[in-house]
Amino acid sequence: MTGRGFVHIVCSPRPRVGKTLVARLLVEYFRANGRPCVAFDTNPNEPMLADVLGEDVTITDIRTVQGQVALIDGLLLSDRVPKVVDLWQRVHDQFFNLIQEIGFIEEAAKHTITPLLFFIDDGDMVSLEAHAKIRERFPDICLVTVFLPGMLLQPGSATDSIPMADKAATSFGHAVQICLSVQKSEGLSEPGDLV
Numbered sequence: 001m002t003g004r005g006f007v008h009i010v011c012s013p014r015p016r017v018g019k020t021l022v023a024r025l026l027v028e029y030f031r032a033n034g035r036p037c038v039a040f041d042t043n044p045n046e047p048m049l050a051d052v053l054g055e056d057v058t059i060t061d062i063r064t065v066q067g068q069v070a071l072i073d074g075l076l077l078s079d080r081v082p083k084v085v086d087l088w089q090r091v092h093d094q095f096f097n098l099i100q101e102i103g104f105i106e107e108a109a110k111h112t113i114t115p116l117l118f119f120i121d122d123g124d125m126v127s128l129e130a131h132a133k134i135r136e137r138f139p140d141i142c143l144v145t146v147f148l149p150g151m152l153l154q155p156g157s158a159t160d161s162i163p164m165a166d167k168a169a170t171s172f173g174h175a176v177q178i179c180l181s182v183q184k185s186e187g188l189s190e191p192g193d194l195v
Contacts, residue, residue, distance in 0.1 A: 005113040011087040012120040013130040018148045020048045023086035043088035078111045
C-alpha cells in the first residue's frame, strides 16, 4: 500500500490531564469515518484506553524490552492505518529516550510515516519543561499543544513561555484542524486521510 501513514502520540508528563480522553477521541474519529485504526495503551497497570475501547487496543509495557519492540514494530508498519498511542505519564521520559536512541523519527520517515505529538498542557511547570525538552530534542516533529476546555490558563502561568505557534491548539477540535492542515501540506486532500 502506498501513501503516508500517521502515528498519533498523546502525551504529557502529568497524570489526569486528559491524555486518554484525547486518544479515545482520535480513535472514535477514525471509527466515525469508517477507517480502521490501531491503538496502543502503555499503562499496563490501569489500561484506561483499553478499558473504554476494548479489544481494539493493544496494551504494551514499554518498561520491558518485549513491550518496546511490540510498540515500535507496531508503529512502523507501512499500512497507512492510523496508529494512536496513549502514553502513560510514568513512561513519558523513557519513551522519548527510546525513540531518540533508536532513531524512530528517521526510521518512520523511511516508512513514509509521520509522527504527530499531541502534548496535553495543564499549565504546570512540569508540563512546560517537558514541552521545551521535546521541542529541543525533536525540532522537526509536528508537536501540537492541546489545552483542554475547562483548563485554567492564567497570565503568568507556565504556558506563557510556550511559543505562540504552539499555542494555536486551544482545544482538541483545533488540534484536529491542525493535523488536517499538516496532512494537506503533505499532499493529502481527503479528510478521511487524516493522520
